[in-house]
Amino acid sequence: MSNGRTVLFVNTRPSPAEAEPCYEAARSLGLDVVLLADNPVTVQEGYLAEWVRVDTFDLPALVAAARRVADVRDVVGVVCWGDRDVEGVAAVAEALGLPGNTPLAARAARNKALTRAALADSCPDLTPAFARVSTAEELEQALVRVPLPAVLKPVSASASKGIFSVSTYEEARDAFEELRRYTDPANDPIFRYNPGQLLLEQRIEGTEHSVDGIVRDGRLVAAAVTDKFVREPFFIEYLQTHPTSLPQEVQERVLDAAARTVGALGLGTTAIHLELKVTPDGLPVVLELNSRTGGGYITTHLIPLSRGYSFLQQVLIAVCGLGPNTPMPYAHLVAGSWQVLCDREGKLGAVEGVAAALAVPGVLHFAQDAPIGSAVAQPPASFTSAVLGSLISRGPSHESVTTALEAAQALVRSEVG
Template sequence: MTRDAFVLVESNTTGTGRLFPVAARGLGLHPVLLAADPSRYASVGGAEVVPADTDSVEAVVAACRRIGAERRVAGVATSSDYYVETAAAAATALGLPANAPADLAAVRDKGVQRRRLAEGGVRVPRFVVADTVEQVLAAAEEIGYPVVVKPVTGSGSLGVQLCADPARAARHAEAVLARGHNERGRPVPRRVTVEEFVAGPEYSAEILNGVVVGITAKHLGAPPLFVETGHDFPAGLPPAERTAVATAATDAVRVLGLGLGPVHVELRVGRDGPVLIEANPRLAGGWIPRLVQEATGVDLILKTVEAFSGRSSTVDATHSRGAAIRFVMAEGDGVLRGIDGVAEASAVAGVIDVETYREPGAEITVAGDFRDRIGHVLARGASAAEAAQAAEAGVRRVRPVLTAREEALA
């Protein structure tokens, strides 16, 4: 019997993207990856790879119809932030489950998303959308320094910076506004949001089909950047605060029309309560789905494939414990000679996974975003605090060894 196909429009090139085909096969589906450039992917998780123009909804629909000539297409989705609109538009054209493409387009533009949230009664930072340096400086003066300046599209902390004064705001805005394409070569709007900085701890709510599965505590590197250096699940919040964070997140999902599948909602808890930073219509990155699974037994990737293939998808935890991850961060530029201490980190009680992302000889350039992660240590414990202690002990043992580029070339 021919298995139904589950079509992925591109994928994350790091993290959990390669696990989607595994989940599809676990549900008896045949995973197919549509890719404009299949050579981008070191691993596709065993998916059948079909070249296609993934920037074109029409081309994606045509590819799905060709696949459908041999096996029924049960769903179309993506693990990549950049292709959620395309996947949803293709699914809609094929009569398959999807969120409304217009709602996804609004969510993908952080300025439009903010306006929708504010109009819907969800608390967000004060913000202004700007497309010139002069507008950025005027907005920052109105809001009050420090301000956060970031592009209206993108993920992984790319181009996000805390600006303490006009000089820094002007330099950063000029650099972001000059970028016409993202790291995949796709055109991006030359606009930024200038927003109030909300002081306080940062969390993310992991949502599936409108229901909060859990809340993650996020660890960030030093300002002025917002690089996520680790996560703990579940966050150790007092009950009232947890309820407030969950309520703000579900209100945001309702206002934005994201009732199907996963949403990763980022918030900060300021002195007056939760403030919605942004909602992303996809699973979290940074291996958070793995943390959720280790802590609760809930496989969010499997549940996402169920949701977008039209299957009933309920979330039932099978156990209650904690999980944490700490990333090995590049702290300088150079050529990677190796990463020492992996065996020592693996031997720490509670550590269940140590992974390195870069091979010896790789060129390392600190970018100030998620690309500075060159490995991770993941731990599990009776509580998130216990898991965090193990992950921190493990990551302290991991030591990247770099050589200056000039020395490497000598």
């Protein structure tokens, strides 16, 4: 039941299976949800108190909309669930005097080149060689300073959009031309932030992981590590398992790296999703920090299934100032999510084999991300539409979970015309 307090959501996760747990977490705390969003969303009756249409890329308009809500409601917090709204949430928090990041810290977290610069100043061991690139001339200069192989990517994208691995000067130049076209805001509004701005950084070898944590007043108060697996050459994630299988001493280094990165960026009160690699020597190197909850069903499903811990609820407790956060409990089980990818281009006609996949022992859910009738494509034409959906599993070990997911994903088939 509502207690009259309101939390502002700036947009939602794109998948209903990830969006609804956010509303449920708010409801469990007695919070009304007012959604500030560009477009209406479909949500179960009772989860949403009000929807306010606003261009959330227009920060003055977003702040004005939030002020109008605060004039008639007891607004105690503001939160976003995707990268594109990190700066907007900071602007609203500052305007309404709510817990959050400063706009300067939000900009540093949102812009990968600024993140790299902050780490180079205070934590040089956590960042590879890098250079910001916006012109062909700057690319040529960067290729002198940044060793190959390297990665070329937009400074302000999300969901692994536009990540190219380059091993030669020619590959770097070709990727630059492709990304210059791809990062046109007309193709994707997320590039209204820093259009045409790219980052060239030295490629780091090692295993890939993420840290999902809660920051309060600049201090990391709860955090956990997840193992991640990607498909090259475009680094598309297809598997996440939680908790990590890293040795305890390496986990401690990873969590220390997360805390140091939070400090380097000057974050205030926020969720974080930090992506990093661990080198063969067991040393963490930061890839990027996202000042919001993690996707890939990590925070909505895997952490609760593994630890019995409502990560989303704890995020809302922090950003709404509702009291102290509960420490992260021990992981008693392993949980995993596997993104089922389509390998063709066209219009999605059907997704088959889901019932057989759900009959695999340990497999709990299939969340379909691509609607029937939607266009599906492959990188570099599209970095997200090829994901048909995600299978979620839980079991006593990493091996049991990954074995179940691998067997289940082989049963799911797509019809593309």
